[in-house]
Amino acid sequence: MRVISRRSGDDVQVFDEALEPLRIFPLPPDVWSWSVSSARDSLVYATDDAVVRIDPAGRERWRFELGPRGEYAGSFLVDAVFSADDALVWVYAPQAEADRGEQDEWIVLDAATGAPRRRFPLDSAGHGGGQHPFRDGRMLLDVGEGQDGTRVYLAAPDGEPLDLGWADRVPIGVAPDESQIMTVEYEQGDVAFHDFPSGVVRFRLGPEAFGYSAVEFAGGYLDAETAIVVVSDGESWRHFRVGTGTGEILGDLGIVTMEPDDLEPLGDGTYVITDTDGTLRRM
The missing domain is CATH 2.120.10.30 (TolB, C-terminal domain)
Structure with a gap:
């Protein structure tokens, strides 16, 4: 844990x-x-x-x-x-x-x-x-x-x-089984998923695939099969689930956070966010 x-x-x-x-x-x-x-x-x-x-x-x-x-x-x-x-x-x-x-x-x-x-x-x-x-x-x-x-x-x-x-890559998270690494391009132009330890890119997704203009330096592995990618347009941000094996966008997570990076995936299918009163919530 x-x-x-x-x-x-x-x-x-x-x-x-x-x-x-x-x-x-x-x-x-x-x-x-x-x-x-x-x-x-x-x-x-x-x-x-x-x-x-x-x-x-x-x-x-x-x-x-x-x-x-x-x-x-x-x-x-x-x-x-x-x-x-x-x-x-x-x-x-x-x-x-x-x-x-x-x-x-x-x-x-x-x-x-x-x-x-x-x-x-x-x-x-x-x-x-x-x-x-x-x-x-x-x-x-x-x-x-x-x-x-x-x-x-x-x-x-x-x-x-x-x-x-x-x-030109910033590591965001390591898969729970340590077989993959998620990175974001330095200019926030895409998110990539690399096989580890080879570093070979399995797939990339640009922000336009989610309907936004930038990928945030946030998110990570929800579990071995799913990652959370955070995208923004300068004023708002959303959290999307992505299949780590195929790159399929599985949908908006449907939550609101205080900041783009105020979501910590725990790797077991749950994540932690901060509530409006400052307390933590595990979801």
Whole structure:
């Protein structure tokens, strides 16, 4: 079961499968990247210059320093994510944008101690990144390079990062059986479904197929056979179900959300949205 968590003020709320509040982790101000362990008993967060693991009381278990930002550092976001088995913490560090070096780094930390296991230099200069853990220990990373597009990498803890060559794709989700990846074109011109690990495109759909002008960076796998694709026209957005094997558009999901990305598919046929009063609903 995927961990369900939401930011609420300066806290991160963690829920059980029935969306009952399980615990609250306090966060420092201006932290936008965090990951809750699958056991739901620990959280890591990233600041501009460090990655920190805390317990539910907010007590620091360890801190990994990334180094001070340079004098001419730009806008950037560090990302930290637990591996699927909670044994490691993977960190995307946009070192070039932070003026800490000429290359970005992908760092693998021991989740128990914060000690570095591996440090991979990346040939990217990103503003931020997003990570997707796989059950076998591998991690997928997409790096946003602003007007220069994206870079997408795949790595195992004991291997070297593989650049998947998706300079114009943003990964949105991984199928529950990990046999497929859903991506959206960087200019929002289409959604594509790739066989994994080959990366071969099974099919693409442009926004016009749904009667809209853009595909949003949102949605994901509802279950192994169905994905949710979010499309918009600049003023409104809708969520459509798509068959992951054929590309058949199965119809509008028929819901209204607060934002285009305020829908989290859980991979078991259900999804979570935020109600108008701020509470979560699982549907």
